[in-house]
Amino acid sequence: MNQIALNINGKPVSGSVEPRTHLADFLREGRDLTGTHLGCEHGVCGACTILVDGTPVRSCITYAVACDGAEIVTIEGLDDDEITRELREAFKREHALQCGYCTPGMLVSARDLVVRSVDSDEHDIRVAMSGNLCRCTGYVGIIKAIRSVIAARRTRDIAAISGGGRSIVGPAGSGHASAEPNNASVRRAAPVLAPQPAASAKSRLSMDPGWIPQASFDQKFVVSYPRQQVWEMFGRVRDVAACLPGASLTGEPTPEHVEGQIRVKVGPIAAEFRGQAEIERDESSHSGKITGAGDAVRSNSATRGVISYRLLPAGDGQSTEVALTIGYTLTGMLAQFGRPGIVQDVAARLTAAFAKNLEARLGGKAATDLSSRDGGLDAGSLLFSAVAGRLKELFGRLFVSRS
Template sequence: MTLVSLTVNGKSVSAGIQPRTHLADFVRETQNLTGTHLGCEHGVCGACTMLVDGVPTRSCITYAVACQQAEVTTIEGLDNDEIATELRAAFSQEHALQCGYCTPGMLVSARDVVLRLQAPSEHDIRVAMSGNLCRCTGYVGIIRAIQRVVEARRSRGIAAIPNGNRTRLGPSGSGHALPAMSGSAPRVAVAPKVAAKSASAASAARMDPDWKPQTTFTQSFVVAHPVDVVWNFFGDVASVAACLPGASLAGEPVDGHVEGQMKVKVGPISAEFQGIADITRDEATRTGTIIGSGKDKRSNSATRGLVGYAVKEGDTPDQTRVDVNIGFTLTGALAQFSRSGLVQDIAGRLIAMFVKNLEARLAGKSSGDMPSAEAGLDAGSLVFSVIKGRFQNLLKRLFGR
């Protein structure tokens, strides 16, 4: 996993991704900005066009890591843009869209034409827009819409900006490369690996403050051990991860940051989520938070989540109560299992397994008594047990047994 930090639509965002991840997948899957459409995925159709440092860019063939620290603007980021607003109105008036699939990329490219060309002819516009394909409109309405906006702006005295304020040479996003070392080629500025301590504790899993989870719920459990013992145990991230079926760490936590994985099996779907997380603890209140994200490359499923926990004294000195608040968003093939009611039931069973393993750890049982991370979490069995339990409860209500 590689940490990528960008400014997307004016907000600083970071996520851990595979180095081969394209920019289009980055904004769609980690930022939920699905206005950027993927068509050919070969850089031909132009549906995925977005702005990188103000330059129209084929995001389906642009690696996200190559745009480290760049400013990215998707179609969502042009909601209040003056030129884009005029183009949307003109597209509607000139019937320049039909199915709408190509429209986001078409608007981004059209905006660049309006911004750069002072008095383009129909031929100039057709050449400039030749990288954006449309299978519905025949282009006539699109050309007229762009001409309409250009003429309206020029008549109001708004002149074109030569080169659209472009000052950097090279591929979009490449202006953030580090200066070349003597005798070496320029290299792209990439984030440090987790194993290396950085001067600034950059948060790999820090999410957009406006992000809201699709599913939230609260669970509580009681552990038959004193509160100090349980709180100290929660500070050992590796031991806590070992109590969760299928979970394991890729290395020791560094400055509250850790990488790991979790193996999940749901029927025929086997997923291995590679993830990153930031962990904070407050000794005074005995509370902690875990903010993280992960992705499975095989099922193309991704998740982002926030876990908050509070460790409290139980009813007796030898008991500890742990309250857990969980919020997450799941996308991809496994999203079908994210219905809140089903998730809460599964989470209840999963937490029960975690508590059982936690009790075994605190009791000093050998590693042979603990579950293996290689075995993974059989979510399918949990789902089946939930459905079976619900069916049995239904029969009891119907027949009083």
């Protein structure tokens, strides 16, 4: 057990906690501050958001011992806060809540946004609030409420505070947490990090050799061209990238290395993954492997993946079967859409689109697109069609069983 001392909602609090206890449990079970709601417990949904040293924090993935000495403010501590009071009124006025489960975390994040936003740009608000998920409202009322409070305060000449007044770089609470075990009284200042040189445009991908995909599955498709022609096409990185909806290259590719980005949109969440991949090819077996990694900074998501493929002759050698094995790990906000069944359904539709574009490209035609209006891959439409397909299959089984 560790002894910690915090300031919670303006009151000094101390207690013994196990090292594994997260801050949300300490607040809810130890202090009866149940306004902090637990949803996903993976840091994705934002329901548990509170303020630690003035910074919004996911309390479900923050260890209580890491916040020793920190200032904690929960939704209960914002009862008399001017900005939160204005947000509560705006949420009521704009019908920005229904069941209310996400509302405490939503208000904490919204308050931070009101403090630091120069203007009430809708796009910026949607991006900033995309880490707080709501299953009821559709977000329209939430965005209107936040916009109205920002606009009203700026009209009253209440200026935005750059960065929300934060000056310490590092995890929230890092300026106060004990640097020594057993709560030694000596505390170490947060280290000043030396500036790092920018990564080279040709810097190579570094992945943990022991990395194991979160999930993997197989896909197959056939194109009506001989294997050698398809193999040569797979060696032209730009042509292959042009067949993948939402993808584009950000640097000059080589046969072994490529850097690029893919824009993905799922409902209100938009992400732009930027990353790189290493390419391996074995002409003797007409097989290859692509190992990649990418991060979407604005949505705090990351992905790691590997695609192994093999080209097999089909149709008396006039066609080619492409056999794929796909392994991936998805973390962050978009991990909620990373369940294997959903990903496999969406990947099947994306693979079909890639196969169609590949065949068109081999025939000298332009590839079709699955992009949304803002130029990114509209994964939401793929997700919708996947769910619709499952429902159709379910109803089909029900009607067959009753007949």
